[in-house]
Amino acid sequence: MDKESMEMFQKILDRLDKMDSRFDVIEHKQDRTEKKVDDLRLDVAVAGRDIRRDIYELKDEMETVIEVLKINEMLPR
Secondary structure, X not given: OXXXXXXXXXXXXXXXXXXXXXXXXXXXXXXXXXXXXXXHHHHHHHHHHHHHHHHHHHHHHHHHHHHHHHHOOOOOO
């Protein structure tokens, strides 16, 4: 190979190295983003479970209050 071809080949290799480095950064950011999304999914699932539990407890407490009011004849039966 002549000198000009070697220089051109080296420039190509340098650009490929830079692209490889950029891909590594992109992969790292994508992994981090994926973990954040997974954490968010878990947080949403836990919040949903907690909300359903709270609603169930509130419904149960309201039924109790209604029965107490009926027993004390504060609500019609």
